[in-house]
Amino acid sequence: MTNIEPVAYPNRYTTWTRSDLLEEVRTKVKKSRFEHILRVEEAALLLAKQYGADPEACSIAALLHDYAKDSSRSEIEGLVSDGHIEAVLLDYGSQIWHGPVGAYYAKETFGVEDHEILQAIDQHTIGGEEMSLIGKILFIADYTESGRDFPGVEKARELAKKDLDEACIYKITQTLLHLVQTGKRIYPHTVTVYNTWV
Numbered sequence: 305m306t307n308i309e310p311v312a313y314p315n316r317y318t319t320w321t322r323s324d325l326l327e328e329v330r331t332k333v334k335k336s337r338f339e340h341i342l343r344v345e346e347a348a349l350l351l352a353k354q355y356g357a358d359p360e361a362c363s364i365a366a367l368l369h370d371y372a373k374d375s376s377r378s379e380i381e382g383l384v385s386d387g388h389i390e391a392v393l394l395d396y397g398s399q400i401w402h403g404p405v406g407a408y409y410a411k412e413t414f415g416v417e418d419h420e421i422l423q424a425i426d427q428h429t430i431g432g433e434e435m436s437l438i439g440k441i442l443f444i445a446d447y448t449e450s451g452r453d454f455p456g457v458e459k460a461r462e463l464a465k466k467d468l469d470e471a472c473i474y475k476i477t478q479t480l481l482h483l484v485q486t487g488k489r490i491y492p493h494t495v496t497v498y499n500t501w502v
């Protein structure tokens with residue numbers, strides 16, 4: 305590690321440099337996911353500028369948000385049996401568990417203690433009844449990053465430029481609709497979050 309990183313964190317949230325953190329993330333996720341993570345960071349930094357959030361916090365939340373997405377089921381089962389993760393998450397697959405598990409690793413591996421960063425990572429899969437500005441930014445950056453291409457993404461991008469809360473409501477609603485339309489099981493808290501936001 306040196307002090308001549310072109311983009312060095314002031315280390316308010318983690319002792320890891322951005323480049324070391326990136327290298328660790330690169331070893332943990334598949335290549336396409338790593339590229340998505342970089343695009344989420346880019347989108348999050350744009351939103352941070354627009355809405356006045358701390359760019360360092362948004363960067364860390366973005367870079368770590370999918371750290372656990374390619375973790376194996378046995379790895380998660382180990383975390384459950386050690387009491388770090390709730391067992392019920394195993395019933396809903398990686399789509400749900402990778403948020404809480406990512407937050408766990410952000411704290412345990414990267415030493416992040418900041419509640420808003422940890423909560424943002426925890427909530428990024430389904431949103432939360434109460435979300436911080438960083439949480440909303442990660443939630444929407446993940447949904448609208450430049451590589452996303454699904455019906456409605458342009459509308460989500462437009463909303464994100466005007467009103468972050470409206471963008472969150474849109475994502476929460478569209479995600480729930482998609483789960484119902486494709487016959488997927490719904491993690492109960494997803495409905496609670498929907499009810500809170502609408």
Ligand SMILES: [Fe+2]
Nearest residue numbers: 369370373429
């Ligand atoms: Fe994710």
Ligand SMILES: [Fe+2]
Nearest residue numbers: 344369370446
């Ligand atoms: Fe993501």
